[in-house]
Amino acid sequence: MIIDSNSRRPEIEYPCKWGYKVIGSNVNDMIAAIEECAGSLEYEITPSNISRNEKYFSLNCYVIVPSEAARDMVYQKLSSHRHVKLVL
Secondary structure, eight states: OEEOTTOSSEEOOSSEEEEEEEEESOHHHHHHHHHHHHTTSOEEEEEEEEOTTSSOEEEEEEEEESSHHHHHHHHHHHHHOTTOSEEO
16 A cells, blocks of 8 residues: 555555455354355455454454455445444
């Protein structure tokens, strides 16, 4: 990622590995949602956190995205998936 001195928006070089934190209430359903939303893109899932009452779980999802459009598409698909509560 390169920050342009004339702008506050960073310039991202694609393809790149982009991280999403996916939060939900069932780990297996969340993994299935990530697999569905990433489609044919290469991805990696790692565990993150569990809420104090163990009601919510978070996973780190790293996807190799070829473009900004693909990055945004994965985010939108994850955000609107029924098994995902929140995407950061």
